[in-house]
Amino acid sequence: MTKTLTERRARLMGPNVPTFYDDPVHIVRGEGVWLWDAQGRKYLDCYNNVPHVGHCHPHVVDAISRQAARLNTHTRYLHDGILDYADRLTAKFNHDLSQVIMVCTGSEANDIALRMAQAITGKTGIIATDNTYHGNTTATAQLSTRRPPIGGYPDHVRLVPAPDTIGSLGGSLAKQPQVFAENIARAIGELERAGHGFSGFMLCPTFANEGFPALKPGFLEETAKLIRDTGGLILCDEVQPGFGRTGQGWWGHDWLGFAPDVVTLGKPMANGHPVAAVVTRPDIMAAFRNAFGYFNTFGGNPVSAAAALATLDIIEQEGLIKNAKKVGAYALERLREIDHPFIAQIRGLGLFFGIEFTLPDGAPAIDFTARVVEGMRQNGVLLNRIGRHMNTLKMRPPMPFSRGNADLAIGTLKQVIKETAL
Numbered sequence: 001m002t003k004t005l006t007e008r009r010a011r012l013m014g015p016n017v018p019t020f021y022d023d024p025v026h027i028v029r030g031e032g033v034w035l036w037d038a039q040g041r042k043y044l045d046c047y048n049n050v051p052h053v054g055h056c057h058p059h060v061v062d063a064i065s066r067q068a069a070r071l072n073t074h075t076r077y078l079h080d081g082i083l084d085y086a087d088r089l090t091a092k093f094n095h096d097l098s099q100v101i102m103v104c105t106g107s108e109a110n111d112i113a114l115r116m117a118q119a120i121t122g123k124t125g126i127i128a129t130d131n132t133y134h135g136n137t138t139a140t141a142q143l144s145t146r147r148p149p150i151g152g153y154p155d156h157v158r159l160v161p162a163p164d165t166i167g168s169l170g171g172s173l174a175k176q177p178q179v180f181a182e183n184i185a186r187a188i189g190e191l192e193r194a195g196h197g198f199s200g201f202m203l204c205p206t207f208a209n210e211g212f213p214a215l216k217p218g219f220l221e222e223t224a225k226l227i228r229d230t231g232g233l234i235l236c237d238e239v240q241p242g243f244g245r246t247g248q249g250w251w252g253h254d255w256l257g258f259a260p261d262v263v264t265l266g267k268p269m270a271n272g273h274p275v276a277a278v279v280t281r282p283d284i285m286a287a288f289r290n291a292f293g294y295f296n297t298f299g300g301n302p303v304s305a306a307a308a309l310a311t312l313d314i315i316e317q318e319g320l321i322k323n324a325k326k327v328g329a330y331a332l333e334r335l336r337e338i339d340h341p342f343i344a345q346i347r348g349l350g351l352f353f354g355i356e357f358t359l360p361d362g363a364p365a366i367d368f369t370a371r372v373v374e375g376m377r378q379n380g381v382l383l384n385r386i387g388r389h390m391n392t393l394k395m396r397p398p399m400p401f402s403r404g405n406a407d408l409a410i411g412t413l414k415q416v417i418k419e420t421a422l
Contacts, residue, residue: 002026020384021377030055033398033405035382046383046397046409052243052268053314054400060271063310064303072303075102076295081305088312089269090279092250095259099285101278102300102308106239106266107135109276112294113202113235113262114139119291120284121231123197127187129162131388133209134202134237143202156196158187162210162388163219166344166356181222188230200233200261205252208240211387212354212394214347217257224258233284234258239266239276240352244315244399247325247350255349270307271314275300320399324350331406338410340417342368353395356387364389368420375416381409 002024009017026038032054035043045055053060067081075082086100103109118124128134128143135144142149142157153159160183161169163176170179188198201223207213227234241252242265248255253263263279280288288294298304315321332348335355342365344358357365357372369391376383386394393413397405 020382022374023377025377025382032057033401042380043377044381044397044405044409046381046395046401048382048398049240049245049396050267050272051398053271053311053318053320054398057271057310057314059314060273060307060310063306064273067303067306070302072301074297075300079302079305081302081309082300085300085305085308085312088309089277093263093279094254096281097260097263097279099280099282101285101294101296102304103276103278103296104274104299104304105135106237106264106276107137107140108296108299109239109264109266109278110135110140110202110235110237111137112278112288113237113264114200115292115294116262116278116280116284116288117200117233117235119287120233121197121199123191123199123232124156125158125188125191125194125196125198126156127158127160127184127191127198127201129203129207129210130159131162131210132159132202132204132207134204155194156191158190160184160187163207163213163215164211164388165213165347166358177219177222180219181226184223185226188226188232198230198232200235201227202235202237204237204240205256205258206241206246206349206352208352209386211356211392212347212349212352214345215256217255220256220258233261235262235264236260237264239264239268240396243268243311244321244324245350245352245396247321247328250321269311270304271311273304273307275304275308315399318400323401324399327351327401327403327406328353330403331401331410334406334410335413338414338417342422351397351399351401353393354386355393357391357393364391366391368422369393371420372413372416375420376412379412379416381412383409 027035028038029036033045035045090098131145133144133146134140142154169176191198236253238251244250246252246255253260265277328350335346342357344356347354357369359365366389369385373385383395386392
């Protein structure tokens with residue numbers, strides 16, 4: 001069956017359409033933190049942040065169904081849903097982040113953030129890290145490093161070295177914040193001299209795709225001051241850390257300790273329904289609206305707004321941010337009990353965990369990490385890997401993840417690591 005589906009995908013969808021795992025999983029049902037394949041096998045989902053409050057949560061399903069049966073249209077008509085959601089969402093933010101554009105994908109949200117920086121500064125130069133991902137529009141793909149743009153990176157883009165834990169910038173964790181800021185300053189100077197000017201710096205506050213390095217609050221302090229002093233914007237991609245995943249409040253930027261000018265959100269905000277958003281200050285919103293006259297046909301439609309409102313209900317009513325903090329601390333303690341010569345570091349923040357593997361000579365244990373991922377899939381636990389060399393296990397489960405779920409996942413991981421050939 002799997003082979004037939006894989007062949008059919010290639011025939012109908014073309015080549016190089018990615019799937020997880022050497023033996024792809026044919027998923028047919030989900031509930032909470034669990035998934036089932038076509039053969040009825042049950043998997044513990046330790047990877048998918050998009051079903052933020054759990055797969056097929058009945059409150060979200062009901063909200064979508066009821067609104068879809070009543071009305072779905074676009075925002076050139078008036079409706080309450082988008083305004084009710086904007087009121088509730090912006091109440092979760094500080095720093096005068098009080099206005100919202102709703103769109104359909106995180107890529108669209110980040111694309112808008114880049115244009116907001118252009119509109120408010122009148123400049124086009126943009127900076128990101130050299131091991132990141134912010135979407136697949138033309139503009140965001142020029143920042144993302146998974147696949148370099150055809151023809152190379154455009155001259156208005158500068159990519160600076162990403163922070164790291166094992167190979168820290170400047171040779172130590174203590175020096176890394178200063179060196180990171182110095183690299184940003186150098187990139188700003190290059191953009192100004194090239195005539196593009198500096199519009200902004202886009203980052204994920206947990207540097208998730210960079211490998212989820214173990215940073216501390218205050219890491220960005222020097223960089224944030226530099227960006228303010230040079231007139232650029234801080235564009236904060238909260239698609240992965242947002243809505244309480246860190247267990248330290250609603251947003252990753254609050255945990256890291258900086259004030260963003262623009263925040264982008266993605267599909268976790270509506271538990272996987274295709275909706276995303278940009279949140280910013282009124283002055284930036286006005287500059288953007290006047291410069292671009294932006295319209296998105298189904299951004300903020302009544303069904304999407306209903307799904308997003310229902311997701312907020314669940315986060316609050318089920319205490320999922322507190323759960324992320326408590327279960328995350330417990331899981332991290334359990335993970336640190338694992339002993340293996342290839343483990344370079346185990347790190348965690350709320351319900352986001354990473355285990356970085358290196359060989360005895362310090363080289364990244366890429367093949368070993370890949371085999372562990374496949375072994376976990378074969379033993380009924382879904383996770384994956386990230387980082388510059390893809391040698392860091394990535395665990396990022398839905399927010400209802402429990403201590404019992406953690407025990408199962410970590411017990412399985414201990415056994416798989418033990419059985420994986422060196």
